[in-house]
Amino acid sequence: MSNDGASGRLLPALAVTGLFAVLAATALSAGFGEATGFPADASVVHNVGYALFNLEEIASIPSEGFLAAFLIVAVALDVAVDGAIYLARREDDGSVVAAIGEALTDGGER
Amino acid sequence: MFDVYVPAVVLLPFVSFLVALGAGQYLPKRGALSGIAATGGSLVLSLLIAASVAGGQAYNETLYVWAAGEQFTLTFGALIDPLSALMLVIVSLVALLVHVFSLGYMNDEGEVGLPRYYAGLGLFTASMLGFVVADNLLMAFMFFELVGLCSYLLIGFHFREPGPPSAAKKAFLVTRFGDYFFLVGVVAVFATFGTAAFAGEGSFPALAEAALAGSTTVWTPGGLEVQTWFTVVGLLVLGGVVGKSAQFPLHTWLPDAMEGPTPVSALIHAATMVAAGVYLVARMYGFYALTPTTLAVIAFVGGFTALFAATMGVVKDELKQVLAYSTISQYGYMMLALGAGGYVAAVFHLTTHAFFKALLFLGAGSVIIAMHHNENMWDMGGLRSRLPVTYYTFLAGSLALAGIFPFAGFWSKDEVLYEALVHGLNDPLLLGGYVMGLLAVPVTAFYTFRMVFLTFHGEPRSETARSPESVRWNVKGPLSVLGTLAVVTGFINMVPVQKVLGLEGIDYLHRWLDNEWGGIAGLSSHHYAEVGPYSSAYLVGGEAGTVLVGAAVSLGLALTGLGVAWRLYDVPTPTEHTAALGGIKAVLYNNYYLDELQVWLAYRIEDIAGGADTVDQGIIDGVVNGVSSVSLAGGSRVRRIQTGLVSEYAAMLTLGLLALLVVLGLNGGWFL
Amino acid sequence: MVPVEWYLLLAAGLFCIGLFGVLTRRDALYFLMSVELMMNAANVNFVAFALYYGDLTGQVFALFVIALAAAEVAVGIGIILVLYRNFGDIDVTVPAEMRW
Numbered sequence: 001m002s003n004d005g006a007s008g009r010l011l012p013a014l015a016v017t018g019l020f021a022v023l024a025a026t027a028l029s030a031g032f033g034e035a036t037g038f039p040a041d042a043s044v045v046h047n048v049g050y051a052l053f054n055l056e057e058i059a060s061i062p063s064e065g066f067l068a069a070f071l072i073v074a075v076a077l078d079v080a081v082d083g084a085i086y087l088a089r090r091e092d093d094g095s096v097v098a099a100i101g102e103a104l105t106d107g108g109e110r
Numbered sequence: 111m112f113d114v115y116v117p118a119v120v121l122l123p124f125v126s127f128l129v130a131l132g133a134g135q136y137l138p139k140r141g142a143l144s145g146i147a148a149t150g151g152s153l154v155l156s157l158l159i160a161a162s163v164a165g166g167q168a169y170n171e172t173l174y175v176w177a178a179g180e181q182f183t184l185t186f187g188a189l190i191d192p193l194s195a196l197m198l199v200i201v202s203l204v205a206l207l208v209h210v211f212s213l214g215y216m217n218d219e220g221e222v223g224l225p226r227y228y229a230g231l232g233l234f235t236a237s238m239l240g241f242v243v244a245d246n247l248l249m250a251f252m253f254f255e256l257v258g259l260c261s262y263l264l265i266g267f268h269f270r271e272p273g274p275p276s277a278a279k280k281a282f283l284v285t286r287f288g289d290y291f292f293l294v295g296v297v298a299v300f301a302t303f304g305t306a307a308f309a310g311e312g313s314f315p316a317l318a319e320a321a322l323a324g325s326t327t328v329w330t331p332g333g334l335e336v337q338t339w340f341t342v343v344g345l346l347v348l349g350g351v352v353g354k355s356a357q358f359p360l361h362t363w364l365p366d367a368m369e370g371p372t373p374v375s376a377l378i379h380a381a382t383m384v385a386a387g388v389y390l391v392a393r394m395y396g397f398y399a400l401t402p403t404t405l406a407v408i409a410f411v412g413g414f415t416a417l418f419a420a421t422m423g424v425v426k427d428e429l430k431q432v433l434a435y436s437t438i439s440q441y442g443y444m445m446l447a448l449g450a451g452g453y454v455a456a457v458f459h460l461t462t463h464a465f466f467k468a469l470l471f472l473g474a475g476s477v478i479i480a481m482h483h484n485e486n487m488w489d490m491g492g493l494r495s496r497l498p499v500t501y502y503t504f505l506a507g508s509l510a511l512a513g514i515f516p517f518a519g520f521w522s523k524d525e526v527l528y529e530a531l532v533h534g535l536n537d538p539l540l541l542g543g544y545v546m547g548l549l550a551v552p553v554t555a556f557y558t559f560r561m562v563f564l565t566f567h568g569e570p571r572s573e574t575a576r577s578p579e580s581v582r583w584n585v586k587g588p589l590s591v592l593g594t595l596a597v598v599t600g601f602i603n604m605v606p607v608q609k610v611l612g613l614e615g616i617d618y619l620h621r622w623l624d625n626e627w628g629g630i631a632g633l634s635s636h637h638y639a640e641v642g643p644y645s646s647a648y649l650v651g652g653e654a655g656t657v658l659v660g661a662a663v664s665l666g667l668a669l670t671g672l673g674v675a676w677r678l679y680d681v682p683t684p685t686e687h688t689a690a691l692g693g694i695k696a697v698l699y700n701n702y703y704l705d706e707l708q709v710w711l712a713y714r715i716e717d718i719a720g721g722a723d724t725v726d727q728g729i730i731d732g733v734v735n736g737v738s739s740v741s742l743a744g745g746s747r748v749r750r751i752q753t754g755l756v757s758e759y760a761a762m763l764t765l766g767l768l769a770l771l772v773v774l775g776l777n778g779g780w781f782l
Numbered sequence: 783m784v785p786v787e788w789y790l791l792l793a794a795g796l797f798c799i800g801l802f803g804v805l806t807r808r809d810a811l812y813f814l815m816s817v818e819l820m821m822n823a824a825n826v827n828f829v830a831f832a833l834y835y836g837d838l839t840g841q842v843f844a845l846f847v848i849a850l851a852a853a854e855v856a857v858g859i860g861i862i863l864v865l866y867r868n869f870g871d872i873d874v875t876v877p878a879e880m881r882w
Contacts (some may be wrong), residue, residue, distance in 0.1 A: 020795060025775075052842060052845075
């Protein structure tokens with residue numbers, strides 16, 4: 001861990017503390033009622049599965065349907081892996097970004 | 111029929127302007143032939159219009175409304191009555207002859223840049239014709255400025271030499287100075303009467319007359335008396351007139367304007383543009399006749415200028431300079447006539463002067479061609495036998511200018527002086543003008559014939575004079591036409607003969623301008639005589655006797671001047687006699703140092719302008735620059751927030767979020 | 783049942799600690815860890831309100847947040863790799879080119 005001087009951390013510390021104070025004040029002054037829990041005999045994990053696949057008929061805990069989001073997140077994860085691989089690729093001539101990028105940008109060398 | 115003819119008269123030369131500008135370089139005569147065709151067409155149409163007026167028709171219509179407001183309507187229109195019909199014929203005739211002459215003066219002499227020249231002539235002719243037919247003061251002002259512009263363009267035709275562009279600038283600035291007062295006067299007319307129309311029941315002369323009679327009210331500033339305010343307005347418009355017609359003190363531009371080509375001098379600075387000022391006063395005469403003070407000023411300025419310019423013409427060595435001062439002097443006569451209530455006399459002198467002065471200038475042009483552009487009269491001599499046509503026409507013009515019986519100038523100048531005399535016998539200020547005009551007569555004759563004898567008589571004093579270049583028909587033709595006119599034009603208004611011999615009806619111009627054949631009510635000479643402040647008084651012998659005495663005196667003085675010039679200069683080898691003038695010679699030669707005075711005044715104004723400049727640059731620019739420097743300084747401080755470190759940006763985001771939450775929370779009652 | 787305000791306080795605390803780490807840490811990997819912490823604070827919030835309203839939407843949403851956080855870290859590490867190649871160090875205070 002690197003060690004900045006204490007002065008370099010004062011402003012962030014103050015900002016963060018202030019933010020916590022505001023959030024806490026808001027949460028505590030908002031009047032929340034009694035919490036509705038889940039039914040005792042319902043299996044949360046099973047119901048999460050039912051919600052993911054839009055199987056509301058057999059779910060015992062109410063939820064929205066997340067099938068579309070599920071599929072989209074699958075695509076997003078795939079894209080993320082591809083992006084990471086692309087960024088990590090090292091060119092033969094030593095440039096840090098693959099050639100496909102140079103068709104659209106100049107690498108900021110100007 | 112007028113609806114077509116009148117715009118056509120103005121637009122034909124404009125078309126020739128466009129042709130010369132666009133296609134002049136491809137035409138064989140560089141635009142001259144289209145100019146001749148256009149001015150010829152305008153002349154034919156002008157004659158037809160004059161014939162229609164003689165047949166009893168007149169025309170006063172608005173042709174185009176270009177700005178319609180609640181209080182004023184700004185229009186273009188045409189006004190055809192005897193005065194404008196006459197002026198149309200004069201302008202188009204002289205323009206046509208000058209275009210033909212230009213073939214000889216410009217084309218045959220191998221001048222370059224001729225499309226620009228013919229374009230300038232075409233635009234000028236169109237503007238002048240537009241000015242003549244203008245039916246309201248604002249339109250007249252616009253064309254007034256246009257002719258000034260064309261004068262500038264044409265004087266500065268040889269712009270690569272140092273003289274002409276400077277002369278053009280001087281002409282433009284001096285006339286512009288006068289036009290500034292004219293513009294204020296136009297605005298004043300609009301503010302006072304709500305209209306600037308020259309003719310008709312709702313015209314401003316009619317409204318002015320009614321206001322003075324008490325039957326209408328007009329606006330006057332600060333509760334000024336109506337008569338006083340009308341005098342002020344008249345004097346304001348007179349500013350433009352004095353500038354354009356080269357009267358004292360705004361006459362200094364005209365001698366310098368001789369730097370332009372001679373046909374330009376003939377057309378613009380002799381016959382038409384400088385006539386614009388006099389024509390404007392004649393056009394507005396129904397208004398001017400109501401204000402005796404303005405008339406007195408006009409008469410006095412005119413008479414003074416007539417004498418003053420004549421004295422300066424006596425010592426000049428260059429041919430065109432003598433003619434320039436002569437022009438200033440003769441327009442002084444016209445102003446004297448207008449100021450003295452001699453409306454018809456002024457218009458008569460305008461007509462005859464247009465012809466004989468254009469003739470003299472074109473004759474000078476012929477001499478200049480012959481002398482290979484050497485204008486110094488002391489290098490000339492003996493041209494009488496070598497340029498016969500030029501000599502005889504020039505002689506006719508000179509006799510007219512000097513006012514020798516029976517040439518045109520005699521009749522018109524005599525009538526001017528007669529009107530000044532009979533009205534002046536009741537009004538001493540006018541009598542002063544009359545005396546000055548009378549004194550100018552021998553001086554005029556003297557310098558005119560000095561010019562003739564030095565140029566044409568005696569022995570040739572230089573090689574060029576011994577064998578001058580001959581001139582062709584395109585020079586001799588216009589000279590002959592104008593020479594004939596200089597002889598016969600006087601016969602259109604032989605008032606002395608009419609009064610002495612009692613022959614009624616031979617004063618055709620009087621009858622023409624009195625709307626006898628046709629015209630517009632309220633614009634006739636008898637109407638002007640009715641509303642004018644003058645009454646006539648006669649010397650011994652009544653009217654006929656006064657006429658005879660006046661004519662005899664002026665003719666005698668003219669012959670005296672001629673005789674002195676004949677004695678001094680009609681010798682084989684004349685010498686300069688200016689030493690006889692003694693000390694005044696330097697004053698006259700330097701034009702009474704008026705040019706130096708005007709330059710000095712300009713420098714004083716420049717000092718005042720320096721103060722205004724400081725305010726503009728220091729204060730106004732200072733404020734604007736200060737605002738920008740504040741923002742620049744502020745920006746250069748504030749931009750140091752951008753340190754490039756993402757963590758610090760995130761810190762600022764956090765602070766911003768914090769502040770926003772606090773503000774929203776306090777306003778929204780989250781923490782209560 | 784634990785009152786929902788306590789969960790909110792926990793989430794706020796986690797978030798602020800994570801935020802402090804983002805603002806202060808110089809090492810890029812620790813920076814990413816702090817970002818993860820902030821996302822976990824949001825997850826706690828989701829789950830707490832799922833229990834409060836008796837609706838499983840919050841929990842499923844938290845699942846998706848975890849998945850996307852993983853994706854984001856993958857890309858983030860790729861970026862750190864490129865950063866290291868360009869500047870030779872993974873200290874986030876070193877690249878300060880885009881400044882005034």
